[in-house]
Amino acid sequence: MSTPLYKSIYNDLKEKIINNYYKLDEKLPPDSELTKIYSVSPITIKKAMDLLKEDNLISRKPRKGTTVINNTIEINQTQSPGSKLPLIGFIITNFDDIFGTDILRNLLIYSQDKAEILLKISMGDPKLESRLLDELVSLGVEGIILLPASSEFISPKLLELVSKNFPLVLLDRQMEELPTCSVGINNSEAAQSLVEHLFEKGHEKIGIVTAIPKVSTIQDRIDGAISAHIKNHRIIKQNQILSSLKSMVPSTDSTEKDDIEKIKLFLRSSNDLTAIFTGEFTIAILVLKAIRELDNEVSEDFSIVCFDHSKYNMLGDKQFTFTHIVQDQYEIGKQSIDLILRKIKQPDIIEKINAPYYLVPGQSVKKINKK
Known part of the structure; x- marks a missing residue:
């Protein structure tokens, strides 16, 4: 049985609220506009809105419209009577x-x-x-x-x-x-595969750029990138590793600009690098910005690989994607x-x-x- 239209619209709007497409205290489009967006009747939109209201995600007031009041999911805070599910x-x-x-x-x-x-x-x-x-x-x-x-x-x-x-x-x-x-x-193994991909493409001098390794995931990826060098009989020196970026770490005073400056200094001091292994997508974006601020380009001057990837185009380039690991x-x-x-x-x-x-x-x- 296919999903009713109002439930499909409810699911779509709920996902947009949870993912901050519609932010806290922001108003949703009027019902009349939503009927045009989804090509449905006003009754269908009302049913979807009623579900969002039941989830305590929105507030609806006459003449004031629909406002996002919550963007977190708290599902089944207590088991319903007679429920046997843990x-x-x-x-x-x-x-x-x-x-x-x-x-x-x-x-x-x-x-x-x-x-x-x-x-x-x-x-x-x-x-x-x-x-x-x-x-x-x-x-x-x-x-x-x-x-x-x-x-x-x-x-x-x-x-x-x-x-x-x-x-x-x-x-x-x-x-x-x-x-x-x-x-x-296996983050270490996945990191090895990324670096070995760069070796296969002819790169010999590869930089490793990551956030500070406060979680085992990042350290495993650093270790994996180093292991790939050892396994393939490549020399890797300490000046090829930058693992002190902080702007993406919660509760930090460091800014994106600070990290970009660190990356630019790193690239200048290691001018024989042709590729950069990054521990995550957000780091790859910072490296790309640093490369462009140095009047260079990806991939012409520096190649970049990373873990994970945004589904959205954050670079302004048509259909550009990093070579990356998908989990x-x-x-x-x-x-x-x-x-x-x-x-x-x-x-x-x-x-x-x-x-x-x-x-x-x-x-x-x-x-x-x-x-």
Whole structure:
């Protein structure tokens, strides 16, 4: 059976609100305009709006219009009477179209007949994360899926839950010192594949540019890029590595401009580099801006590779994409639900699952013909 039109419109508007296309306190287009946008009747729009209002995402007032009053999902905060589905907490640092939104969407879809999900967002703040863990336990969740804010700082609450063998699954992070379950990709292996792709294209001198490695994911990617050099008998020096960018790290005073200046200095001091390995898409954007400010171009002067990619054109270039690693976010969401449910039934199991990833060639890598 096909989805009713009003539910399709509801789902579309809800996703736009959650992804900040329509921001907090912003007014949605009038119903009359929405009927034209979606080519439906006013009754269909009203039904969709009623659902958004039930979700406490919007406020509707006569002559004042429809206003966004909430942009977070809190699904099934308590189990409905007679429900037999386990209540699972899910704490994510944040989510966007680059990484997180697809995990969240697919996790919610896949879990519909398996668990009730209560979502919380830590914004990468370890103290808030600790409070949210405490809050979820007090609400009676049977297990928690957690994308940790940091791999360096382990909150006392997380340590307490691990010591009590509370069902936990870590997402996209490894904490080797803790006996915890986890789901993600093999970041070291994926980083190796990106660097080896550059070697195959004739690049010999490759720079490594990342954020400060506060999470294991970034450190694994740095280690993987270095391992690729060792495995392929290439020399890599310390001046080929810049791992001090901060503008994308939560609760930092560093700005994008600060990081671009760092990258420009790095590129000037390493003038024999022909390619840059970056730990994530946002870093690739900063590197691209720095390259252009130096009156150079991608890929003509510098090739760039990264992890993940925005679905939207953020560069102003037609159909430009970086060569990048795609993480199977559907599989990450699915595996995290399956694993937390197994952990609830078998508290002593410890499983670390690697989801698939794929290298996607883009327009950011130039082939260098060896002389």
